[in-house]
Amino acid sequence: MKKLIELDINDRIYEVAIDARDLLIDVIRNKVGLTGSKKGCGDGDCGACTVLIDGKPELSCIKLAIASQGKKITTIEGLVQEGGQLHPIQQAYVDHGAVQCGFCTPGMILSSKALLDRNPDPTEHYIKHELSGNICRCTGYKRIIEAVEAAAKVWSKEGVQ
Amino acid sequence: MEKKVLKSKWNLTPEGWNLEGVPSSQDEKRYTQVGRSVPRIDGPIKVKGEAIYTGDMTLPGMVYGKIKRSTYAHAIIKKIDCCKALKLPGVLAVLTGDEAPNKWGIVPQAANETVLAVGKVRFYGEGVAAVAALDEETAEAALELIEVEYEPLPVLLDPFQSMERSQEVLIHEDSKGNIMHAGEQVYGDVDKAFAECEYVLEREFHTNYPQHGFLEPHSALASYDTQNGQLHLWASSQIPHYLHRQMSIVLEIPMNKIRVTLPTIGGGFGGKGEAAPSEFVACLLSRKVGRPVKVVYDRQEVFYTNKGRHPCHMKVKMGLDKDGYIQAVDFDNTLDKGAYSGWGIVVLFYTASMIHLPYKVPNARFRGRSVYTNKPSTGAMRGLGGVQPRWALECLMDEMAEMMGISPYELKLKNAIESGHTCINNMFVPHSEFKKCLETAVKKSGFLEKQGKLPFGKGIGMAGGYYITGTAYTLYQNYKPHTTVMIRVDTEGGVTLLCAAAEIGQGCNTVMAQMVAEELGIQYEDVHVQSGDTEIGAFDLGSFASRLTYAAGAAIKMACVEINQSLKETAAGMLGVRADQLVIKNHEIYSMYEIKKRISWEKAIEVYTSINGTLVGMGNFSPPRRKGIDIISGNRVQGANIGHSPTFGFSSQVHEVEVDVETGRIYVKKVTEAGDCGTPVNPMCVDGQVEGSIMFNIGACLYEDQKLDASGKHLNPNFHDYKTPTTMEMPEMDTNIVESYDHSAPFGVKETGEGAVQPTFPALTNAIYDAIGVRFYTLPITPEMVLKALKDKKEGEL
Amino acid sequence: MFLNHFEYFAPKTPAETLELVACLGSKAKILAGGTDLMVVMKAKAISPDYLIDINGVEEFKGIFCEQGKGAVIGTNTKLAEIQFSEAIQAKYPALAYAAGEVGSSQVRQMASLGGNSCNASPAAETPTPLVAMDAKVVLSSILGERELPLEEFILGVRVLDLAEGEMLTKFVLPEPKLKSACRYAYMGRRDAMEIDCVNMAVTIELEDDGEKVKNIKLVMGSVYPRPLVSKEVTALLVGQKLSDQLIEKAAEAAQGEAKPIDDIRASAEYRREIVKVLARRLIKEAYTDAKGV
């Protein structure tokens, strides 16, 4: 029996008919149509499906959609700034060559945002520790860490939200 | 938008360049687009999550396909009953192997794989049937309803066991001894050379069974138009044209009725360098149901069907004269092929070719065999055929340097090849800065000051490596140009590069845009790249063997000649000067003698198109053919074409490790790398490739290994227990691009995508030796092995 | 990979939850972070008919830490909250550290402290330090509550002393003793996203002299079906001033008690080796720490 629920994604309310068993990643991608969140493993191991729920990073592949009602969900599509500007983290990823195939990128950027939200002046160790749930096979991580460090600088200067 | 020029060591100070004595050919004044660390052109859409990967696509009326997988690693299929599945509401069709029995495989001579198993399964998780259903849930439920009856056969998981028991069990009826292929290559008089050597050492090495772990699982979306018989396939692939050809063979439809399009690709590393059953199944089901069908693997399926790196069991013997010059190498390799041939023969002979470079080897012998086992087929994985022998040879040389009482650096430098070297197997190296790579990495890391002098538990190790680029493949049994590009220029579209190259994340679209812009005298942002489509772009072999920058570079140069000539002629008429006196640069066409005579590039285009319409340039690249012969006897040697390449990239790495001698944990602290990639078209992309390569093989050296139980079932088909490196495992990385320009190559380019993985295993293994005095001959080097080795060592010392 | 169909309940209060737990019985599973539950359900290892999502119940969350009165932690307190909690970092650093080493930042954001214990996996991070700290669990049902030491709650691999109709609602942590310290460490192949091959926690309490051991509790994870409390280490070291030799002896004793298994993550032999190493290191560290307090 499908149920109609409301999901607040990127400040817009989506009404979707779901089964209790539906996972958030599938609902976001297939029912809402926001395909920026990726499914790399489906088991919580790679971080590609990371979304922010009430600002905190969670794995949408092991999260029930029905349990995500009433929360603010942010996907990568929700990060773009007014007028289509890139978010400083996104810009830093582009500038520092932190993107190759891009499949890990949406999840990686959201995890980066969450860690900077908690600590806008992170050490390298802290960045590594908090990003360790996002696997990237292409970059070797170095440029990703650099991008987050660079974004942190912009952050502390401009106080981005 | 304001243009940001990134600070990097390459575009920081043009003055600095000249001070360091950069060749004029590489002078920034000459190259304005090539050699710049510009951000990737696909960066913004990727960070916004707007890039479309195959799995993100939907088409009107699209349905879903799923594959039923074998629960045996080796068994005869007695019966497949799909009746119940077909009756499930929402199921549109089922498919079994005998409906598409034509064999496919990347090497046409050895193709032996079918879309779904026919008569017999040869590895755990092999597809046995497929369904198409209205939605994924139904498709999944239908799989449960398909009943398959198996008669289990003995499971062979080890190549030696497989050869031994071949009287009793054959994995493929037509492969005697369970050997897919065996080969021998002999150059010079190896035995005589050994007899005269001062130092001879022989060791056995065994590599592990890692797989690519690209983050985007295989995905395919096929749409077959029942009315006109056209098939359109979107797939996460590195090889649109190969795929295209395999589709034609399996579906028995002409190539001109098939179109393959690559959406954004989430990594490949060789794993998407062959066709995948997902792609065939999507096409076959689409033809059957007359609707678009999408097949997306889950991670487990990627593990079941992966075509990871061949485990190699190698015996290597090397002989040096009293001064340390290599006199002979004898190399015996048994490769674990897994269930199907795939890239098999090519990999076999690649491992053979790897003994000839980057050191001078006057006498060499190779004996090898690739042996079938009941595992997922092994195939191409970053640095195909190179990584395993490189590991063995570089470790062996480390040991021999110790035998001689000299530094491994000295031994390697002494034997390193230089530009213009011809190997005994007739491989020709037009250009090499390998020595510079060795020097740079050693110097920057302080290797000589540290090696052998660090406290117990800390160590440093070095290794060199090389890889091919732009090489010839006879996979089409035809020497047609391996890459063709078309550049279209007009007032509407500006400049568009049309080709079938595969952007798999390595950055080729950006690099190609830079090369086009360089040749046409415009900016890389002005170039639109339409790649990865067999209908838009003409033939391209695919993204593998680090061939793209070289091949596309050559083809682009050729295409631009035509365009520039037409534009110069147009401008010449307008300016009243001779066309051959014109220069095109920075969006302007001007006379080199009368610089006031100039018009804008756009104006010339406008005039040209108003008379002739769109301006088109075509270019292609055919790799030079070199025979694989013994250059002393002149005899042709079997398989010895493989490994030849118009030019080669080189690199060197120094790894510094700390070993926790109580727990056996190995911590890679720092990696210093120096690479000769020719001209770095985009240094930032080069560094990214190198850093990625280093982490990739640190993973395979220390953590990654696919494990199967005795029945051939996977024990770790997930990222939980198949451990790729995380951010926490990242060492400090210092990557250096050595100055290099290959005059034989377009823009002086070579490769960097796979060369940089080569030195990682041996540099790390040698560093571990330096730290704890134990040499490892088996991968991956686990903490358990370290502890055990330390214990054995202690007992030995008592 | 779809989950089985189930009926989903999202109670808002403890009473509602307990009511549901009582009437749905063993056909229901509690859903906290789901980081274990969703994974095993995907693998079809279990297929519950009902899920009771406790994330809407505020009372099950939160850290209540009062000076001198230990701490009470709600079952559904997220590991990230524990990792970053200043109060926990100050009073129970070993727990904050262990919580911060579970999985990844995303996992810690979702996973609950209660789930980590209720999952009853021998490799779990937090039960080890919790047992070392003498944590108790509070089990509630519509009939009332009972309190039980955590080590008596986890009985084996996926086996709990949890009656039908009961659920875990909170952890009660005693105030750390004066002159005491607790330390935690783990060993795996990587430094993140790791299922430990061995983990261990040691609490040491010193006599007033600040030298002699008044009490020591060494707990091992991943080497036994449940957190294993060493008897021999306690017997060997209580009343002693610690020396390297004594510590070595204790470490060997712990090694002897461990009953690890071979699996894909590590061999039993390696695990036993690591038990000794971790025991030696942790006893030393905790001893030094306790002396410093």
Ligand SMILES: Cc1cc2nc3c(=O)[nH]c(=O)nc-3n(C[C@H](O)[C@H](O)[C@H](O)COP(=O)(O)OP(=O)(O)OC[C@H]3O[C@@H](n4cnc5c(N)ncnc54)[C@H](O)[C@@H]3O)c2cc1C
């Ligand atoms: C990628 C990944 C990495 C991981 N890494 C680690 C790791 O490093 N270390 C580690 O220890 N674990 C790890 N885990 C496992 C898991 O995250 C932890 O065990 C976590 O603490 C479980 O908490 P949860 O709230 O998600 O539990 P859930 O999955 O919600 O529940 C787990 C089980 O406990 C039951 N349960 C939950 N709460 C209660 C309650 N109050 N009363 C009774 N029963 C209850 C549930 O019904 C279920 O059976 C990892 C998991 C993933 C996906």
Ligand code: FES
């Ligand atoms: S897809 Fe969710 S963690 Fe990999």
Ligand code: FES
């Ligand atoms: S960019 Fe490809 S996985 Fe990270």
